[in-house]
Amino acid sequence: MPIDITMPALSPTMEEGKLAKWHVKEGDSVSSGDVIAEIETDKATMEVEAVDEGKIGKIMVAEGTEGVKVNAVIAVLLQDGESLDAAAAAAAPKAEAPKAAEAAKAPANDGPAASASTKPDSARANFEQLASKVMAETPKAAANGNAAATGKVFASPLARRLAKEAGIDVSAIPGSGPKGRVVQSDVEAAKSGKTPLKASASAAAPAAGGAAPTGMTKAQVLALYPEGSYELVPNDGMRKVVAARLTESKQTVPHFYLTLDCKIDALLAAREQINAQAPKSKDGKPAYKLSVNDFVMKAWAVALQRVPAANATWAGDSILYHKRSDVAVAVAVPGGLFTPVVKSCDTKTLREISEEVKDLAGRAKSKKLAPHEYQGGASSVSNLGMFGIKSFSAVINPPHGTILAVGVGEERVYADAGQVKIANFMTVTLSCDHRAVDGALGAEVLGVFKGLIENPVMMLA
Numbered sequence: 481m482p483i484d485i486t487m488p489a490l491s492p493t494m495e496e497g498k499l500a501k502w503h504v505k506e507g508d509s510v511s512s513g514d515v516i517a518e519i520e521t522d523k524a525t526m527e528v529e530a531v532d533e534g535k536i537g538k539i540m541v542a543e544g545t546e547g548v549k550v551n552a553v554i555a556v557l558l559q560d561g562e563s564l565d566a567a568a569a570a571a572a573p574k575a576e577a578p579k580a581a582e583a584a585k586a587p588a589n590d591g592p593a594a595s596a597s598t599k600p601d602s603a604r605a606n607f608e609q610l611a612s613k614v615m616a617e618t619p620k621a622a623a624n625g626n627a628a629a630t631g632k633v634f635a636s637p638l639a640r641r642l643a644k645e646a647g648i649d650v651s652a653i654p655g656s657g658p659k660g661r662v663v664q665s666d667v668e669a670a671k672s673g674k675t676p677l678k679a680s681a682s683a684a685a686p687a688a689g690g691a692a693p694t695g696m697t698k699a700q701v702l703a704l705y706p707e708g709s710y711e712l713v714p715n716d717g718m719r720k721v722v723a724a725r726l727t728e729s730k731q732t733v734p735h736f737y738l739t740l741d742c743k744i745d746a747l748l749a750a751r752e753q754i755n756a757q758a759p760k761s762k763d764g765k766p767a768y769k770l771s772v773n774d775f776v777m778k779a780w781a782v783a784l785q786r787v788p789a790a791n792a793t794w795a796g797d798s799i800l801y802h803k804r805s806d807v808a809v810a811v812a813v814p815g816g817l818f819t820p821v822v823k824s825c826d827t828k829t830l831r832e833i834s835e836e837v838k839d840l841a842g843r844a845k846s847k848k849l850a851p852h853e854y855q856g857g858a859s860s861v862s863n864l865g866m867f868g869i870k871s872f873s874a875v876i877n878p879p880h881g882t883i884l885a886v887g888v889g890e891e892r893v894y895a896d897a898g899q900v901k902i903a904n905f906m907t908v909t910l911s912c913d914h915r916a917v918d919g920a921l922g923a924e925v926l927g928v929f930k931g932l933i934e935n936p937v938m939m940l941a
Contacts, residue, residue: 482562483532485555487541487548490519490526490851497521498546498717499554508536510557517554521717524854525847534559546717635662642667648699670699718816726875733794734914737873738922741905742933744889747775748904750936754830772889772906773809773863774834775939779932780861780884781805781825782939783925790925791858792916793879799916802858808877810862811841818844819877821857858882865889871907881916884929885909906933 487497500520510516510530517528537558541548548554633651635643639662643650646667653670655662669675702712715723751770758766784791784805793800805826808819820840822833843849858881862874865888874885887907894901908929912922932939 482537483534483557483559484553485516485528485530485557487550487552487554488519488528489550490521490524494521494550496547496549499541499543499548500525502539502543504536506536506539510534510536520847524849524851526850530557532557532559535562537562633662634660636664638664639667643670646671646699648697652697652700716815718813722816725878729875729878733876733878735873735876735911736914736919736922737909737911738919738926739871739907739909740926740930741892741907742930744772744904744906744933747772747933747936748889751775768831768834770830770834772865773861773886774830774837775933775936776863776884776886777807777809777822777825777833777837777861778828778830778939779929779936780859781807781822782932783929784859785826786928787921787925790882790917790921792881793858794881794913794916795879800858805859806857808854808857808860808880809837809840810860810874811844813845813847818849818854819857819860820844820849820854859884861886865906871909873909874911876911876913881913882922882925883911885911 487499490497498520499517501518502516503518504510504514504516511533512530514530515527516530516536519526519528534557536555538556539554540556541552541554634657635650635653635655636657639653640650642664643653643662648667648670650662650667653662653666654660654675656666657663666675751772755766755769758768760766782805784802784807788801791802791805793802804824806821806823807825808821811818811820818841820843822828822836822840825833828836840849840853844854860874860877860880860883862883863886864872865886868888870890871887872885874883876883885908887909889904889906891902892905894903894905908926910922910926912919917925
């Protein structure tokens, strides 16, 4: 029997991915362990290996196809003695099953139109005409046609599909069909901006039933700007996931924020001394160069160990108190954000942290991270100091319980025992999930961090 090669799940949360590249073609022989394809998710590009030996009989998903569902058949592998015809025969039922199911749902039509209209668009048009006729002739349907009164929206299947593809809430489209039914022409008019959208049922839901707001639709946004005054760029998988996760975070995680200033003169002096001692190669290049962020990562990881109750994540009916300080670091990449995790960060030297962060950041930008390298962790560090940002409040990356936002180090004037002095300060803001980390607990761990940053030798104690 031919063997199905399916879309693998590269992480527990993966639902679909892009088949970025095939390394084989139909008819090629493969052995177990051979790389046959590359799969691209929102976070990484991973290689897919053959688990059996045989011959590639049929490639079911073309190279470059996006939105391939996990466990969908992407190719068929033939074993000894099997032919390409056998593979095609085995694959045909899989490909035709959805079409057969769709055809079974179509309304029967024994009239002349049934034989004349065989194209999908014609079939849908006939269905809309039939549905409109039923709506017009059925008193009960007419009585229920008032969407505002019943909460139901009457629209043809084609109109619903087109509205979904355009990102328009079908309930916001004025219907021109019988009894206000939304049809294809109504969706097209809404997409082009010829017909203004009305207040949708979902937009009114928060006032009536307390549902979460969904924001403006794509059509509503486009209607505000003249055509030709912008460039419309579709969101890729990474941007969609980032948007979904951070929206979920702000809607479901009760954030609160704690801010304080850290005096970093001692840190800067220690950094300069350590970097000065770095061995140099023949061309004078130092073996390592520590950054302020390396000290921040180390200090935050140690602080979480010294206040273990803050090293926590919310898990529904429980709280996880982590034994290790696995700290993620936010890395900006084109089109989104990665948060690779430095495992057991508190046990590593500053040099080890520096080298690991550079490696993870470099591979993140080329989407070469493995899922285990960016999943997990209990907290994150987001540093925008290199961009001159003085302070900001970061959004927690679920399921993390905290995220530390770090601003730029700069000279500031301050008062000390009645004297005016100048020193280098850095502002940090801790975002906490109030379900797992209360205010006093957050203040305690942030205070420990401040002590470590201001006296970096204490990180070694």
